[in-house]
Amino acid sequence: MADRTHAQYAQDTLAIHAGYEPDPVTGAVMPPIVLSTTFAQEGPGQHKGFEYGRSGNPTRNALEGCLAALEGAKHGLAYASGCAATVNVLHLLSPGDHVVCGDDVYGGTFRIFDRIMKPFGLQASFVDMSDLGNVKKAFTAKTKLVWMETPSNPMLKIFDIAGVAEIARAHGAPLVVDNTFATPILQHPLDLGAAIVVHSTTKYLNGHSDAVGGAVMTRDDALAERLRYLQNAIGAVPSPFDCYLVLRGLKTLPVRVRQHVASARVVAERLEKHPQVARVIYPGLASHPGHALANRQMKGPGGMISFDLKGDLGQASAFLKALRIFACAESLGGVESLAEHPAIMTHASIPAENRRALGIGDGLIRLSVGLEDVDDLWADLERGFAAARG
């Protein structure tokens, strides 16, 4: 099923079969991990599609085929990390260009815009895309790209992909959606008008917290050709072994995501009733301002929850230290549950005043709800609340 698309098969089937046919020689149902860095040519320029490990690798091809199929894209490209994928996409631009970006993005993405691309002459405006008027106002004559995360990290804002895509199209600027939090199981930005989808495969796509990786998917042949050039020229490609791990993780992605969503719903509902919780941010709750939009553009609200614990930094810290099942750790989307403090951990690279404006305060805790028994998870959170009470 190397070339099957999501128009032909459901995602549960594509996740297992897309990108790779059983090996014609041995019948192996899993792709070999091809470590070779170079490929013998019959004569100069006469090769079998592979020349050098940075420009192409059979294990990476299998992964890229599966990634493209799951996202409903024509082209998939794999990278050494989500940040590498982001930097590659931004290299589509030139000095002097301007990007309209959602105001709530992963701290590392903000850092790429602010510290890496700005010195090269790329400008970015960060706007709350919950209001499409803000998006329209942010365009300048130099705007060449629009970037968003939805649900965003860590405030889980839901932005209207189709609405922003229409504005972007009217200005001739492609829309990039970082789909890491939603996964292609819950959201298909390309169907809603996005030109490019970006992922940190480190998260749900791999799902087992044992490989750092990134991906870019598109239906646009010209963008894909340029991205393929940049992937090779910049060189931040994943190792064949990591490609294998992510491909293996993808096979269970639909099943895992269904359980992440089911458990996160239970945890979010219980948190909302808890007396030590000031606010729960979860798109599956009716209290979330983006709830109706999430119901429209997503197939489920995801496995991430942010909440404000009543009290100060000391109490948030006591809460996190007391947990025994949730690991106090950065990252998300693995089988194991994680809890973290965005202001100190994942979003420390966002300036304090921006964090305050976004609502990333001392009491904000972000949960990645894993696949453990949900009652065990809840008992663990109760342990945290007891420690925060002192």
Ligand SMILES: Cc1ncc(COP(=O)(O)O)c(C=O)c1O
């Ligand atoms: C939404 C989002 N995008 C991109 C990244 C960057 O990915 P990586 O850590 O694989 O470089 C992250 C990392 O946490 C993320 O949460």
